[in-house]
Amino acid sequence: MNGGWVYIVTNKRDGTLYVGVTADIFRRASEHHDGTYSGFSKRYGLKRLVFTERHEEIESAIARETRIKKWPRAWKVRLIHEMNPDWDDLYETLNY
Template identity: 65%
Template sequence: MKGGWIYIMTNKPRGTLYVGVTSNIAKRAWEHREDVVDGFTKRYGLKRLVYMERHVEITDAIQREERLKKWPRAWKIDLIQSMNPTWDDLYDTLLT
């Protein structure tokens, strides 16, 4: 099976959070930024990719996403800050 990514989008540091899973992180982050798909991220303007985590198997990524969605907000913030303490938009790192 193809690998996958867990990612978190937001509108600003400590703002609204969205946890998602995808097999193509660059394409999916672009879709969020460009409001290509209607839904939660478009409604709340979540365009900033602040966390991503690679998994070799997509099934593992899906399981991890399901667990993260159940986490308290404070734990998600701690996870983001452990990798990205300044809440930088990681989208540009995907293009290099």
């Protein structure tokens, strides 16, 4: 495995948040963006990629995702604001 990514998608600024982990951020971001990733994110229209964090090992990405999911919402919002204060959709900035 070539590492992994922790990411957060939302439907709008300060909207509903979904924290996920993937080995392929490009594919997963496309799935969210196109609305083809089923489950919670599809049900709530969470298409805007607002946070990404690269990890060298997939295991560390999974551990980080698990920790972040347990955080209070305010901590997650602060994490997004630190990296992406305008809650821009980072999907457009991924290098394919």
